[in-house]
Amino acid sequence: MSITTNICITFSITFLCLCFILTTDNFVRANENDAESITKIGQGMGHIMNIYYCYSCGYRKVFEDYAGIIHQKYPEISVIGANYDPPGINMYLSRLIGFGKMILIMCILSGVNIFAWLNKPQPSWWSWCLENKLYACMMMFFLANMIEGQLVSSGAFEISLNNIPLWSKLETGRIPQPPELFQIIDNTLQFSKMDMPNNNFVQ
Numbered sequence: 001m002s003i004t005t006n007i008c009i010t011f012s013i014t015f016l017c018l019c020f021i022l023t024t025d026n027f028v029r030a031n032e033n034d035a036e037s038i039t040k041i042g043q044g045m046g047h048i049m050n051i052y053y054c055y056s057c058g059y060r061k062v063f064e065d066y067a068g069i070i071h072q073k074y075p076e077i078s079v080i081g082a083n084y085d086p087p088g089i090n091m092y093l094s095r096l097i098g099f100g101k102m103i104l105i106m107c108i109l110s111g112v113n114i115f116a117w118l119n120k121p122q123p124s125w126w127s128w129c130l131e132n133k134l135y136a137c138m139m140m141f142f143l144a145n146m147i148e149g150q151l152v153s154s155g156a157f158e159i160s161l162n163n164i165p166l167w168s169k170l171e172t173g174r175i176p177q178p179p180e181l182f183q184i185i186d187n188t189l190q191f192s193k194m195d196m197p198n199n200n201f202v203q
Contacts, residue, residue: 046191048074052084052158056149059157062175069178074185077161084156094151101144105137161188
């Protein structure tokens with residue numbers, strides 16, 4: 001029993017640390033992307049392309065592929081990617097579920113009877129969780145992650161160049177083919193070059 005308890009505690013602590021690292025990494029990447037975008041715009045270095053994609057939909061690899069081919073064809077364009085946060089209450093519900101998941105796992109690991117604080121009788125399912133900490137923590141972790149993924153799954157792949165929208169998967173229902181995206185980029189760059197003398201006329 002002591003070995004099972006130690007395994008449970010070690011496994012759960014590893015999961016908690018992984019969740020914390022991933023959450024912190026997302027915030028750091030978002031801040032770095034914002035800082036990089038602001039710096040390059042302030043220095044006037046090339047063009048900035050932002051691609052907001054649905055991370056839970058598995059579009060990370062698609063973003064990396066598109067960023068690679070865009071960089072090869074347009075070296076002057078800096079491609080910045082970030083997760084697309086769905087509008088509305090879904091994002092807040094997802095974060096609330098994630099926070100509640102961490103609290104419940106910590107209560108299970110410490111053997112705390114949260115129902116005693118509420119002056120309620122302990123239900124049988126909570127007794128089972130306290131007796132089977134390893135399975136309870138794993139089940140709660142994966143179930144909560146599945147619900148969080150469904151809440152934030154937007155299917156988005158939104159592309160903009162210098163804050164000018166180029167493509168929206170939410171509106172078209174599909175990701176653009178590279179040739180049509182290149183055509184849109186070429187047209188946008190041509191219009192920006194036409195506007196540049198007017199922008200630099202007044203000094």
